[in-house]
Each structure stands twice: as C-alpha cells, then as structure tokens.
Amino acid sequence: MNSSDLVSKVKRKLWQKTIRLFRKNKLDIFIYRSFWHKKISNYIRIVKGNNDNYFSAVPNPGAGIGHQMANWIAGYWFARFFGLKFAHIPFSSTKWEDFLGFGENEITVKQLVKKQGYKKVLLPLFDETSAKEIEVIEKIITSYKGRKVVFIAEQDQFYRAQHGVIDDLQRKFYSSSSRQNDNLIYSKNEFNVAIHVRRGDIVIGQENQNPNLLMRFQDNAYFEKVLMKVLNNIETEKPVKIYLFSQGEKKDFSEFQKFRNLKFCLDMTAVDSFLHMVYADLLITSKSSFSYKPALLNKGIKVCPRNFWHGYPKGKDWILADDDGTITNLPILC
Numbered sequence: 001m002n003s004s005d006l007v008s009k010v011k012r013k014l015w016q017k018t019i020r021l022f023r024k025n026k027l028d029i030f031i032y033r034s035f036w037h038k039k040i041s042n043y044i045r046i047v048k049g050n051n052d053n054y055f056s057a058v059p060n061p062g063a064g065i066g067h068q069m070a071n072w073i074a075g076y077w078f079a080r081f082f083g084l085k086f087a088h089i090p091f092s093s094t095k096w097e098d099f100l101g102f103g104e105n106e107i108t109v110k111q112l113v114k115k116q117g118y119k120k121v122l123l124p125l126f127d128e129t130s131a132k133e134i135e136v137i138e139k140i141i142t143s144y145k146g147r148k149v150v151f152i153a154e155q156d157q158f159y160r161a162q163h164g165v166i167d168d169l170q171r172k173f174y175s176s177s178s179r180q181n182d183n184l185i186y187s188k189n190e191f192n193v194a195i196h197v198r199r200g201d202i203v204i205g206q207e208n209q210n211p212n213l214l215m216r217f218q219d220n221a222y223f224e225k226v227l228m229k230v231l232n233n234i235e236t237e238k239p240v241k242i243y244l245f246s247q248g249e250k251k252d253f254s255e256f257q258k259f260r261n262l263k264f265c266l267d268m269t270a271v272d273s274f275l276h277m278v279y280a281d282l283l284i285t286s287k288s289s290f291s292y293k294p295a296l297l298n299k300g301i302k303v304c305p306r307n308f309w310h311g312y313p314k315g316k317d318w319i320l321a322d323d324d325g326t327i328t329n330l331p332i333l334c
Helices: 003-024 033-042 064-080 094-100 111-116 130-143 162-173 177-179 203-210 220-232 252-258 270-279 290-298
Strands: 053-057 119-122 149-152 189-198 239-245 260-265 283-286 301-305 318-321
Touching: 033 119, 033 130, 053 064, 053 111, 064 094, 064 162, 094 177, 094 270, 111 119, 111 130, 111 149, 149 260, 162 177, 162 290, 162 318, 189 220, 189 270, 220 252, 220 283, 239 270, 270 290, 283 290
Parallel strands: 053 149, 119 149, 189 239, 189 283, 239 260, 283 301, 301 318
Antiparallel strands: none
16 A cells, blocks of 8 residues: 555545544534535525536445445435436446446546546535435535536445345446356356355454444354255255355354255355355345345345345345244245
C-alpha cells in the first residue's frame, strides 16, 4: 500500500467514526454540505426542468465482495427510488469487477466528473424506513435540480431488501462477457446441490468474542439438518451430487462424511466458489453476504436462513429455515 492509499484509508476511517459518533446523537446531518445547500435553496429560486442527475454508491474497499455488492446494489436501487440515473463505481478488485460485469454498459462516476463536468455531492446517511429522513434526502436532491450533479451515498448506506433489483442483477450477470470464461466442475447429468458453510473469520470471531461475527455463526448441526431435509424432498431422475464450500479441513466437517456423493470444496478460490453457488440446481446458504449474493443470481432453488439482515423475494424457489434448521411445509424439490 503506497502512502496516498494509506492516507485515504485513514481519512475514510476517521470520517466513518465521525459519522457514527454524530449519528448516535442525531447530529450527523449537520456536517454534510449537501444539507446546508438544501437549507440555502429554501431562500433562492430552484431551477426548473428535468432532473438529469445521477446516484451512486461506493463499494466499501475495506470489505469483502458480499458487502461491496450490497453497497453497489443500494446505489442501483436508490437511484431508481429517487428518480435519478445510475452511475457506476467499480469494485475495489479488478477480478471481481470483470467477473460480475455489473459495470458493463453503465456510465461511471469518473466519466461524469472528468468528461462531462459533473460535480460529486455526498448525501447524509439516512434510514430507509424513516419517511422524515427520506423527505430530507428528496429535498436535498431537488435543491440541485438543473445542475450537473452525481449524488454519492454515504458509505454503507443500508438497503435491506437487496432483491428489489434482482431481475437487473441477473440480466447483467448472465449477459456479461465474462460468462464466456466460466469453468464449472458440475455435470449437467447430475442434480448439483451446493452448500455454503461460513467459517474463516467466523471462527476467529468466536475466539475473540466478536459480537458482529458471533451473530453470523451457525454450527455444523444446522447445515447437517437442513441438508438431510432437502435431500429427502428432492425428486429427480438425475443422481444428486453435493458440493460443500467452506474453509478449513475435512476433519472440521466430520458430520458430512456420511452423505453419499459429497465433494469438499475447501481450497477453491472465492470467485470459483461464488460461481458454483450461482449455478447450483439447489443452493443452501449461510448467514453470510457471500452466499446471499450468489442466491440473488441463482435461478434454481435457494434454502436460506430465515433470520438474516437482508430480505428474500417471495416465491416457491426461496425456502427459509429457522435457526435450528427446521423448515416448515417443505415442498417437493425438483
């Protein structure tokens, strides 16, 4: 990491700490220039005309790809929500940027600023469930009407549902030029079941008693119970093959040794694991953005933890399991 990157990282962390501190006391909105622009506009004439401005969100460069995708999706959703155009900000990893293909055929913030003279305006963090806070954001956006502006969401602006743009996400992913490079170990002659067991940082979180990571932990018994229920309800003429994606060693997953046709994928790269979760005929996710995001792209059956911080679409292909692995009214899966 060079000196300029280090300075940027320090500034970013200091700003985020400031936001958290001020928001705790409900004073954060006063430190945004965009808020005061809205206040000033109350006393001046707002330029009439169509709002041709843009909205974007920064994929958090210090977070994993699931978290970064949540940021990107929030930007895409709120652009639509506020009646603005969407501007793309690339993911921090070129590999993930190319793999996902979300930026294809999208104008970037950099292009708007460098080539078209747009100005970046940072918006205050807001609660998407608060009508009052939404109204403030709408007034800020309106105050810039007639000017060339690309609004940037505050880092980690939350958008719970995530699936509100699922059709666009799937269209982008499956039409991406990078799909030509996909290489799967699945067989088309088998019914491929993928199960993601989140470990790695979760294990470290247990050791350090990190509350943020502890709430994400699910023991092997949960996944074993869900997998058994799922296998008992699959009806297919194809042989069923199970792929377990995680980190660690086989001995860490001794409960799964009894399942026939199971392959441990413990050394597969993150990109390849993500890809296989997307293309599974049936995907069992964990309390992790890393498997929730492939589930949004997956066109098969998804079995997911009911207690999760993002929402799920309503449909027969989305099945929810309780924290103890119980699945109520599990249908025939085929």
